[in-house]
Amino acid sequence: MNLSLPDDLVRTQREWSATYAQLARQPGRTALRRRLLALSMALARHPLSPAERAELRQRARSGGAGQ
16 A cells, blocks of 8 residues: 655654654653653554554555655
């Protein structure tokens, strides 16, 4: 699928994934939990369809931005 997603949104998803992985390795870190919550809220503000959310996660995993 070739959806138009803003580069900043892809970066936010990439940061969310990295923060989530870091929190999994270091549970109980308040700063990481707060960062994950802030990133989650930023992602939730965008009205994306399920297909767009899947594309966003895929693009963040692959490292691509404005593809």
